[in-house]
Amino acid sequence: MVEAVNIVLLGLLVITAVAAIRLHDLFAVVMMFGIYSLLAATVFVVLDAVDVAFTEAAVGVGISTILMLTTLGLVGRWERRPVHRPFLPLLVVVVTGAALIYGTLDMPHFGDPDAPVHQHVAPRYLEQSPDEIGIPNVVTGVLASYRGYDTLGELTVIFTAGVGVLALLGIRRRRQDEATRER
Amino acid sequence: MLILVVTVLLGTMGLALIRAVRGPTVYDRILAANAFTTKTIVMVTTFGFMVGEPGLYLDIALMYALIGFIGTVAVLKVSEFGNLGQTRPELPPKPK
Amino acid sequence: MEIASAILLLIGALAMLVGGIGILRMPDLFTRLHAVGITDTLGAAAILLGLAFIAGWGLLLVKLFLILAVLLLLNPTASHALGRAAVHGARRPWLSAPK
Numbered sequence: 001m002v003e004a005v006n007i008v009l010l011g012l013l014v015i016t017a018v019a020a021i022r023l024h025d026l027f028a029v030v031m032m033f034g035i036y037s038l039l040a041a042t043v044f045v046v047l048d049a050v051d052v053a054f055t056e057a058a059v060g061v062g063i064s065t066i067l068m069l070t071t072l073g074l075v076g077r078w079e080r081r082p083v084h085r086p087f088l089p090l091l092v093v094v095v096t097g098a099a100l101i102y103g104t105l106d107m108p109h110f111g112d113p114d115a116p117v118h119q120h121v122a123p124r125y126l127e128q129s130p131d132e133i134g135i136p137n138v139v140t141g142v143l144a145s146y147r148g149y150d151t152l153g154e155l156t157v158i159f160t161a162g163v164g165v166l167a168l169l170g171i172r173r174r175r176q177d178e179a180t181r182e183r
Numbered sequence: 184m185l186i187l188v189v190t191v192l193l194g195t196m197g198l199a200l201i202r203a204v205r206g207p208t209v210y211d212r213i214l215a216a217n218a219f220t221t222k223t224i225v226m227v228t229t230f231g232f233m234v235g236e237p238g239l240y241l242d243i244a245l246m247y248a249l250i251g252f253i254g255t256v257a258v259l260k261v262s263e264f265g266n267l268g269q270t271r272p273e274l275p276p277k278p279k
Numbered sequence: 280m281e282i283a284s285a286i287l288l289l290i291g292a293l294a295m296l297v298g299g300i301g302i303l304r305m306p307d308l309f310t311r312l313h314a315v316g317i318t319d320t321l322g323a324a325a326i327l328l329g330l331a332f333i334a335g336w337g338l339l340l341v342k343l344f345l346i347l348a349v350l351l352l353l354n355p356t357a358s359h360a361l362g363r364a365a366v367h368g369a370r371r372p373w374l375s376a377p378k
Contacts, residue, residue: 001186005230008193012200019204027262031212034254035203038223038247045227050239054246061220062250069261168257184285188326191292195299195318202302202311210308210365217357218302218315221350222295225323228346232330241342248346252353256360263364 006046013039024079030068037061047110059157066164185233192226213258220251284332291325298322308365312358319354323347 016039020032037060044053108115129141143151196219203215224244231240294317301314327347334340 001189002234005189005193008197012197015200015204025209027209028206028212031203031209031216031258034258035200035216035219038220038251041243041247042223042227045240045243046230050243053243057243057247057250061247061254065254066257069257073261164257165253168253168260184288188288188292191296195295198299198303208308208365210361211311213361214308214311214315215302217354217361218298218318221319221323221354222299224346224350225291225295225326228330228343229326232333237330237334237339238342241339241346245342245346245349248349248353252349252357255357259357259360259364263367 002046006043009039009043009046013043025077026072026079027077030065030072033068034061034065037064055154055157058161063157063161063164066167067160070167185229188229189226189233192222192229196222196226209262213255213262216258217251217255220247220255224248224251280332284329287325287329287332291322291327291329294318294322294325309362312362316355316358319358320351323350323354 013036016032016036020029020036023029023032037056041053041056041060044050044056125142125146126138129138129146130136133141133145135141135144199215199219199222203212203219206212224247227240227247228237228244231237231244234240298314298316298318301317302311305311305314324347327343327350331340331343334343
């Protein structure tokens, strides 16, 4: 059953991606990207990666929609006809994709207990973080020190989320002339 | 029973997605995306009960509901005013 | 308890299916809004209430009702805003079938 749900969700994901490519109304493309992020987050949920799903939903559905809409306000709503031929970018994309798929052949299976991530990093975090960092809580040690840059990036994302919500609420500094005019 | 509900919800998500793909107007797509979000929320909740650990999945569904509403409001604001409020419309002259 | 939950889940699934077909088949935006209304309120509420019967007393029940309250507050608001934006965008509902 879980596999069936996965297959259906991935099928919907493919439909959404193809539709987003084929549409020329950029506003509609933003809508399709919102649906795409929601579907990707749901796939993560079904795969038991709940934390990733949280991030994907917040970033993909919330912030990136608002950011792309703000961009649309600057660049206009309709796609322009491209001035160059698509063959060279297509070639680059195909080669990169083939290399990435070739790379996945060496990856461990999903949920494999012998995978390297379970073999060498996690035990070291558990055993040596009190000596190396001096914080008794392992999770805090991992988040604040071993993955400090990662946490910094997440904080940037949260800040951007706050900015997006502020943009939505329409809070902005009043200009001087407006202030005098309303007096 | 739960399996039936999840199946029906997946089917309904597909129907809403078809409407989002076919359009024809922007408002239809917004409507379909909003309906899609609701179905996903209910689907994730039911799926949590189906696999037997609903606690995690309920949190996710709750956050989807809040985030989806932010997205919908942003999209509607843009479609009505043209942007997210960077430019302010001219104030009407004050009555003397 | 199981029977009540099953009945509510069935009602919810039926409403979701009918509303989904309605989203696809209705002729214009405002009639589609009606179809979405069915799925957003009756469908979601019936399914969540059916799950609440399964969940029993506890934190799960509180979370389920929180989701239900959020959905019931936000979805009609979004539908209303959508209809208003569509009218502002110079779309008028069909008042009669085209001849």
